[in-house]
Amino acid sequence: MSEANASATRITPGNALRPEDIALEVRTGLAKPSEDIAEYALRLGDDALILAQRLGHWISRAPELEEDIALGNIALDQLGHARSFLTYAGGAMSNEDGTAKTEDDLAYFRREHEFRSVQLFEQPNGDFAVTIARQFIVSYYQFELYRRLTESTDPTLAAIAAKAVKEVDYHRDHSAQWVLRLAGGTEESRTRMIHALRLMWPYVEELFRDDDLVMRLAEAGAAVVPSSLRGDFDRLTGEVLREAELEVPDVPPAPGGGRQGRHSEHLGYILAEMQVLAREHPGATW
Amino acid sequence: MAAQNLQSVPAEPTAEQRQEQADREGQAYFDRIMAEDSRIEPKDWMPAAYRKTLLRQISQHAHSEIIGMQPEANWITRAPSLKRKAILMAKVQDEAGHGLYLYSAAETLGHTRDEMMDALIAGKARYSSIFNYPALTWADMGAIGWLVDGAAICNQVPLCRASYGPYGRAMVRICKEESFHQRQGFEILLELSNGTPEQKQMAQDAVNRWYAPSLMMFGPPDDDSPNSKQSMAWNIKRFSNDELRSRFVGMMVEQVKVLGLTLPDSQIRYNEDTKKWEHGPLDWNEFQEVLAGRGPCNAQRLERRREAHDDGAWVREAAAAYAAKQSARMQKENAA
Numbered sequence: 081m082s083e084a085n086a087s088a089t090r091i092t093p094g095n096a097l098r099p100e101d102i103a104l105e106v107r108t109g110l111a112k113p114s115e116d117i118a119e120y121a122l123r124l125g126d127d128a129l130i131l132a133q134r135l136g137h138w139i140s141r142a143p144e145l146e147e148d149i150a151l152g153n154i155a156l157d158q159l160g161h162a163r164s165f166l167t168y169a170g171g172a173m174s175n176e177d178g179t180a181k182t183e184d185d186l187a188y189f190r191r192e193h194e195f196r197s198v199q200l201f202e203q204p205n206g207d208f209a210v211t212i213a214r215q216f217i218v219s220y221y222q223f224e225l226y227r228r229l230t231e232s233t234d235p236t237l238a239a240i241a242a243k244a245v246k247e248v249d250y251h252r253d254h255s256a257q258w259v260l261r262l263a264g265g266t267e268e269s270r271t272r273m274i275h276a277l278r279l280m281w282p283y284v285e286e287l288f289r290d291d292d293l294v295m296r297l298a299e300a301g302a303a304v305v306p307s308s309l310r311g312d313f314d315r316l317t318g319e320v321l322r323e324a325e326l327e328v329p330d331v332p333p334a335p336g337g338g339r340q341g342r343h344s345e346h347l348g349y350i351l352a353e354m355q356v357l358a359r360e361h362p363g364a365t366w
Numbered sequence: 367m368a369a370q371n372l373q374s375v376p377a378e379p380t381a382e383q384r385q386e387q388a389d390r391e392g393q394a395y396f397d398r399i400m401a402e403d404s405r406i407e408p409k410d411w412m413p414a415a416y417r418k419t420l421l422r423q424i425s426q427h428a429h430s431e432i433i434g435m436q437p438e439a440n441w442i443t444r445a446p447s448l449k450r451k452a453i454l455m456a457k458v459q460d461e462a463g464h465g466l467y468l469y470s471a472a473e474t475l476g477h478t479r480d481e482m483m484d485a486l487i488a489g490k491a492r493y494s495s496i497f498n499y500p501a502l503t504w505a506d507m508g509a510i511g512w513l514v515d516g517a518a519i520c521n522q523v524p525l526c527r528a529s530y531g532p533y534g535r536a537m538v539r540i541c542k543e544e545s546f547h548q549r550q551g552f553e554i555l556l557e558l559s560n561g562t563p564e565q566k567q568m569a570q571d572a573v574n575r576w577y578a579p580s581l582m583m584f585g586p587p588d589d590d591s592p593n594s595k596q597s598m599a600w601n602i603k604r605f606s607n608d609e610l611r612s613r614f615v616g617m618m619v620e621q622v623k624v625l626g627l628t629l630p631d632s633q634i635r636y637n638e639d640t641k642k643w644e645h646g647p648l649d650w651n652e653f654q655e656v657l658a659g660r661g662p663c664n665a666q667r668l669e670r671r672r673e674a675h676d677d678g679a680w681v682r683e684a685a686a687a688y689a690a691k692q693s694a695r696m697q698k699e700n701a702a
Contacts, residue, residue, distance in 0.1 A: 099449075133443060136451070139458050140439035140670070143678025144685075145432070145466050152459035156452060163448050184447050208681045264691060265684025272680070357446040357504055364562050366447045366504075366554075 097239045099163035099183060106171035106180050111236050118172035119196070119293055120303050121237065122186070123339055124225075125165030126197035129187060131218060132159035133350055134205055143208055150254055154215065157247040162187075164240045188358035192348050193341035199334060200283035202347045209262055209269070209276035216255040217280055220317050221287050222248045224309040233301035256320045263324035274326065281329040286336030288313070403601055405531040408474035416600055419593070420530050421475045423602070425482045428468035429493035432486075433667050435461045437501035438510065446504055453550055454507060460543045467539065471532040487672045495653065496579050498661035505558055505565075505572035511551015512625075513573070513580035513618070519544050520614045521584065529601035552621065559626045566626075573622070574630040581645065582653045584611040590650075609642075616643040 105111035113121060135155035142148040163183050170181035200218065205211045226248055229241035262273040288310045297303030314328075321328060337343075358364075379387070392411025399406055406412055438458050445451035469479045485491040496514055501507070522541050528534040558569035585591055585607040597603035605613075615634060622629050633646035655661065 129448075132451075136442045136455055139442060139455065139462075140435040141674045141677075143674070143681035145462050145469075147678075147681075148435070148462040149459055149466075152455055152462070156455050156459070159448065159452050159455065163452070166448075187448055188446075208678065261685050261688040262681070265686075265688040266680070268680050269684030269687075353443050357444050361446070361562065361564065364446075364565055366450050366557055366561075 096243050097164065099160070099167045102164055102167045102236060102240075103182070105236070106167065111168065111171060113168055113172045113234070113236070115172050116293060116297055117234055117237070117302060118169040120297055121165045121169035123196040125162045125169055125186075126195050127162075127201050127222075128158040128165065129162035130195070130197045130201040130347070130350060132156075132162055133354055134201070134203075135211075135215075137205060138211065147208075151211070154251050154254065157244075157251070161240065161244045161247075164243075168236050168240070184358065188355045189362075192343060192351055195341065195343065195347060195351070196339055197343075197347075198283070198286045198338040199336055199344050200280065200287065202338075202344060202350060203280065203283060204346055206276065206279065207272060208258075209272040210279055212255055212258040212262065213273070213276035213280040215251065216259050216317065216320070217284055217287075219248055219251040219255050220313050221309065223252050224312050224316075225304055225306075228304045228309070231301075232303065237302065259320055259326070260324050263326050273324075277326065278329045278331055281331050282334040283336070285333035286338065289336065289339070291339065400529065400599075400601055403527075403529070405534065406529055407531045415596075417475055419597065419600070420533065420602065421472055421477055423597075424468055424472040424475070424533055425477065425485075426492050426494075428465050428472060428482065429486045429491055430497065431461045431465035431468060433493045433671060434497045435465075436667055436670055437497060437499075437663075438507060440501050441504060441507055444504070445507075450507075450554070457511075457547050457550065460547070464536075464540045464543070467536040471530075471536045474532045483675065487668065487675055489659070489668060492657070494583060495656040495661060496583050497667060498656050498664045499575070499579055500663050502575075503568050503572060505555065505568040506576070508551050508554030508558060508569060509572035509576040511547050511549075512555055512621070513551075513576045514583065515544050515548040515551060516618065517580045517583040517614055519548060520610050520617075524604035524610075525602075527601075527604060533602075552625070555625050555627065569625075570627050573625075573627050577630050578648055581611055581614070582648055582650075584608075584614070586650065586653070612642045612644070615645045619643065 102111065132155045135151050138151040139148055142151055166183040166186045170183065170186055173181040175181055175185060200214060203214055223245060226241040226245035230238050230245060232238040262269040288306045290305055290307050294303050294305060298305045396412055435458050438454060442451065442454055442458065445454050469482060472482060473479060501510065519541060522537055522544065525537040526534055526541060555569050558565040588606045588608045591607050594603060594606060618629060619634055631646045635644055637644050
């Protein structure tokens with residue numbers, strides 16, 4: 081693709097905005113995120129990256145071939161969103177040689193406390209019900225977030241969100257269908273689904289926490305205020321749970337802190353595995 | 367008169383006679399299809415041995431796709447760049463898709479996917495021996511793509527013309543995706559070969575380990591391949607094992623130069639008389655050992671499949687129970 085054709089608005093199907101397009105825009109100065117925007121993109125990118133890493137583990141281990149494919153697809157979508165957000169975030173950060181940080185610099189060469197993902201995304205896969213419970217919460221949250229982010233005053237964030245929201249809509253459907261099946265299937269599956277929701281629900285609250293950064297960005301119309309998503313999230317997840325004859329778990333929220341780099345014990349292991357090869361060969365290309 | 371007339375009406379043929387007649391007509395139709403080199407479809411008559419051969423071959427092929435996901439899935443979480451991670455995930459996902467088409471094609475011959483999966487897990491069904499070798503380094507993702515998928519393509523392109531319709535059609539789609547996989551594998555090796563000395567060494571080591579096993583993917587030498595002749599007569603197999611192996615060596619010997627690597631075989635040469643590529647001796651004892659279940663990863667691969675299957679049993683039961691409840695509810699609503 082020629083540099084002149086690079087544009088954050090290339091989001092039609094088959095001509096979607098790719099991380100490579102964003103990298104080109106960053107290199108040519110066409111897209112230049114502020115530090116605030118970069119930090120915000122890093123948050124969303126880290127969420128998606130950590131989830132992709134978790135979901136990728138299911139491939140070849142799922143209950144049915146169809147689920148190897150479905151979970152693999154969701155992982156791939158999340159990885160695609162992560163690559164776009166991280167590439168954009170890197171546009172405001174420099175390496176020692178003055179070049180912009182790439183998606184790989186950010187994914188492979190940051191330490192645990194430098195990751196900005198919230199703690200829900202790093203929670204272990206558990207059994208299939210736990211993975212579905214996590215995915216159910218994530219998909220409804222991300223759908224509401226990306227839907228609003230398509231109207232961001234930042235054209236790159238808006239373009240990434242416009243692609244992502246279409247994909248996350250399918251993730252929502254997939255997880256809701258499984259919540260219904262597991263809740264309404266056998267006694268065992270229902271017990272597992274109830275347990276899984278109780279395990280994951282403490283991490284819901286952190287998704288909707290506001291802080292100075294998002295308020296500053298929201299003021300300028302660039303970011304979405306997390307707390308503003310809570311109403312729709314509760315209403316829409318509530319509809320599915322009601323149909324499944326499940327209750328919203330009554331559990332206290334986890335302390336959270338992922339946006340400030342405070343993580344659960346799990347993230348260290350995820351990074352150890354994800355980063356090991358890249359760190360064995362610093363400076364290598366693949 | 368009336369009695370005489372009745373006597374002249376031929377007796378109704380017995381069920382057995384009707385079957386014999388249908389078999390004769392079926393065999394004639396089948397022979398014509400083979401002679402015309404056109405296609406048998408699921409509801410057509412076919413000889414029992416043809417059905418059995420295809421069932422074995424297609425289900426083994428499906429199992430190979432499913433077991434073959436494992437050595438590559440082994441590197442998804444450690445892929446050294448996000449782009450490579452995405453490509454690898456998509457590739458392993460493709461393999462699950464290939465397994466699905468192939469199980470579906472096999473189901474048209476009368477076995478259910480559950481039956482085939484049970485046979486695999488019970489160790490009663492075979493899959494390609496190549497997947498019983500370990501994927502030890504990232505370069506193995508390149509070598510598997512380039513050599514293993516490359517050999518698979520050589521084997522599978524002729525299968526697109528296989529006489530059994532559902533198999534041939536599944537292979538068309540599979541071959542398209544496999545050719546991407548092979549190019550991706552080549553690209554991984556090329557990048558490593560042009561990288562640091564450690565990366566280049568990693569690439570050469572992977573090629574050294576996967577070369578001979580990939581050549582053995584074509585099956586035993588022709589004079590030791592008892593089923594080949596019948597499969598060729600049935601227009602399932604089009605070229606002999608040795609013929610395909612020789613073609614593959616000829617392709618690789620050129621491509622490895624572009625990679626800047628070498629094949630671990632000093633005896634590769636083009637025979638001007640036979641117009642065929644020749645290679646050094648292969649360790650067929652090792653092949654037989656791996657085939658017999660004594661390869662480096664046989665137990666591990668089967669155990670992993672069994673574990674996924676067993677761990678997922680409650681999910682499949684839940685889905686089936688839910689579907690049954692839904693359909694009962696619909697029936698009730700329709701009746702009301």
